[in-house]
Amino acid sequence: MTEEELFAQLMFIRNRTLSMLDATDEKFLDEQPDGFNNNIRWNLGHIFVAQEKRIHNVLGAEPEMPANFFESFNRGTSPSDWGSNVPTLIEIRKHLSDQPHRMKEKLTGRTKDLGVEPFDVTEDYSMKKIEEVVHFMIWHEGLHQGVIIGLKHAHGDKNLF
Template identity: 40%
Template sequence: MMEQLLFDHMEKVRKITLQSISRIPEEAADHIPEGFRNNIRWNFGHIAFIQEKLAYGVLGEETKIPDRFAGFFAPGTSPSDWEGKPPSLEEIEQVLTEQLERIKGTHHGRVEDELPEPFTNSAGITFSTAGETLMFNSFHEGMHLEAVKQIYRQWKLQSQRK
């Protein structure tokens, strides 16, 4: 019962994320407004990267997103430090779409599983079970969606002035 509620909630949050990324034009993806450290592309890629870390990495399991996502979207990265061409919004969208179904399949019956060792995130919150990390991810995803919304609003204002 609780597992199904968790998966349903993850689906709702990811649906909002996918609707958002599908509306963003590629030319807006790399805009970094004053007061921001990252762009829209980074925020969407970071959502995928962190979800993968929280679903698999903290369990000591193999992650399935492209290896190059780490160099672009891991915590502490920034577009100003990128080397090479980052993934397109379309590629990130494909990863986000595939990721949720894969997690639901691999975590079915496992949300109560204890992590090999407790995981403490950068905010100082410690997680002990797979389900706890998945629940936290919905908050994390929403936080970055709000950043996307703010950056996109700034991009639209700036492009209207031109």
């Protein structure tokens, strides 16, 4: 896969996420149906935070995100722990929209390079190349899109995209 194809795929999957966000009734954003660990807002914010962390870690750089994103949407966080400083849907959308363009700018010409720090997915598997981490983040975003679809169905919201 060429670098341009990789970035096109990254943008395609992000545009699908943004379409899902735009098609979501705000009254369902923070509801957490039985059987789900989080809500739609958390999944949308987590997509941003996870990609920001993983890509910057492999580059050996600090993630570029407001503290309230990390506090609200990092792995292991939960809406039940939120205070009053949770990012708004407008903030989440802006960060999700801007992120793939920043990533392309940072990664162009570097996707075949070894990262500064490997991404240990499990104790048996580690990703060392930047492009491996980008592929993983595309998969990860699709995984959370599936969770969002499940949450929307649980709310009776059939407007997916």
